Amino acid sequence: MNVSTACALVPGPVLAIESSCDETACAILAPEGTILAQRVISQDGHADFGGVVPEIAARAHLSLLPELVRATLKDAALPASALGMVAASTGPGLIGGLIVGSGFAKGLALALNRPFVAVNHVEAHALTARLPGLVEGGAPFPYLLLLVSGGHCQCIAVEGIGQYRKLGGTIDDAAGEAFDKVAKMLGLGWPGGPALEQLAREGKPDAIALPRPLIRRPGCDFSFSGLKTAIAQKLAPYGRTPLPRPFAADLAASFQQAVADVVADRINHALDMMPAARLLVAAGGVAANSVLRAQLEQTAQSRGCRFAAPPLRLCTDNAVMVGWAALETWAEAARRGQTPFTDITLRPRPRWPLEEMASRFTPPHNQSAAGSLS
Numbered sequence: 001m002n003v004s005t006a007c008a009l010v011p012g013p014v015l016a017i018e019s020s021c022d023e024t025a026c027a028i029l030a031p032e033g034t035i036l037a038q039r040v041i042s043q044d045g046h047a048d049f050g051g052v053v054p055e056i057a058a059r060a061h062l063s064l065l066p067e068l069v070r071a072t073l074k075d076a077a078l079p080a081s082a083l084g085m086v087a088a089s090t091g092p093g094l095i096g097g098l099i100v101g102s103g104f105a106k107g108l109a110l111a112l113n114r115p116f117v118a119v120n121h122v123e124a125h126a127l128t129a130r131l132p133g134l135v136e137g138g139a140p141f142p143y144l145l146l147l148v149s150g151g152h153c154q155c156i157a158v159e160g161i162g163q164y165r166k167l168g169g170t171i172d173d174a175a176g177e178a179f180d181k182v183a184k185m186l187g188l189g190w191p192g193g194p195a196l197e198q199l200a201r202e203g204k205p206d207a208i209a210l211p212r213p214l215i216r217r218p219g220c221d222f223s224f225s226g227l228k229t230a231i232a233q234k235l236a237p238y239g240r241t242p243l244p245r246p247f248a249a250d251l252a253a254s255f256q257q258a259v260a261d262v263v264a265d266r267i268n269h270a271l272d273m274m275p276a277a278r279l280l281v282a283a284g285g286v287a288a289n290s291v292l293r294a295q296l297e298q299t300a301q302s303r304g305c306r307f308a309a310p311p312l313r314l315c316t317d318n319a320v321m322v323g324w325a326a327l328e329t330w331a332e333a334a335r336r337g338q339t340p341f342t343d344i345t346l347r348p349r350p351r352w353p354l355e356e357m358a359s360r361f362t363p364p365h366n367q368s369a370a371g372s373l374s
Helices: 003-007 054-075 095-112 121-130 175-185 193-200 225-238 245-273 290-302 320-335 354-360 364-370
Strands: 014-018 023-029 035-042 085-091 116-120 143-148 153-160 163-169 279-283 306-308
Touching: 014 054, 014 095, 014 320, 023 054, 023 320, 035 054, 054 095, 085 095, 085 121, 085 320, 095 116, 116 121, 116 320, 121 143, 121 153, 121 279, 121 320, 121 354, 143 245, 153 245, 163 245, 163 354, 175 193, 175 225, 175 245, 193 245, 193 290, 225 245, 245 290, 279 290, 290 306
Parallel strands: 014 085, 085 116, 143 279, 279 306
Antiparallel strands: 014 023, 023 035, 143 153, 153 163
């Protein structure tokens, strides 16, 4: 049974909610994966604090979600009664936002008497490349996922629905966190990734010598704190003096290139650890960086692999990926001849390892145990 056939067993479109950080998002997907409507609100109110404030984020989700869901239903020209399923990110992420988003979704599912599917946020990123028509030639298993964002930096072997192996991850800062912190040092504000990339276009990537942490070391773990410290040392002589624009641009470009070099090296090692992979997928907000994308594409080509990255609107946190992950897990259960995994009692989790996803696909008499993750 293929995905399209299995998903056709869903009694109607899926409405999905994403609220794991500071994006409040809602999307509606047809059972075969066609995007009927999607909306994302990137919250303001965090920039003054130099990062996401969990309490502010949770309160914003609570305020924004009701009208956002109504507007998304209107965009799709659907009444709520036409929905066949409701899904929400239930972990990992900021617990306040997860409680708000999953609680809203559960309430809607109960009111409509529809199944609720709890989605792992990282798994949703991992499966985005499999959205119909997104990747030329499709994204068959197995493939290597590079997840790079403000909170994640991981190499994951994606071997099937619920079958994931973490090959390596950051031992300190995530790549997006490093971008934001360096941008703050350069006086660019928050969020810093896009602003740093824009400034870097004015500079030379080889202008300033910077370290490449862990490069050529065995495995595919990442480290960015040493690179961040090196930037601070380059800036120390200036104290509180405004930076000359050319120097700031060269430093931004050199930092960006150093990150791209490190990530490309780590991906080479990850591909050595996963010889069956013929596709490299990049996801997460940092995957929107054009220099990193170009280096990853070159690395994949040198290894005889295809490279794919979702369009920018699907790289950052969004609800389309949540809806698609719900459909994929529903389809996998149907393929195995099992009752689709739903559990409205499953609690939001700030941490939810991907390795636990396989426990959803167990014999029917054990399915209630699979829903007890906490």
